[in-house]
Amino acid sequence: MKVGYVQTSPIFSEVTQNFEQVESLLGNTKADLIILPELFATGYT
Structure with missing residues (x-):
């Protein structure tokens, strides 16, 4: 199984x-x- 992750600046x-x-x-x-x-969509950090 390959697992990836995404780090963003929402x-x-x-x-x-x-x-x-x-x-x-x-x-x-x-x-x-x-x-x-967890909250990438709303941009709440």
């Missing part, structure tokens, strides 16, 4: 932009499991 209250950022970072990732920050 923007507060910009849900669409935060999802797009993660989507672009994932690209052609071949991980079976991807770990994301």
Whole structure:
């Protein structure tokens, strides 16, 4: 099993932009499991 993780700098209250950022970072990732920050979508840090 391949596990990957994403570290981002989310923007507060910009849900669409935060999802797009993660989507672009994932690209052609071949991980079976991807770990994301708990509140990345809302940008709350």
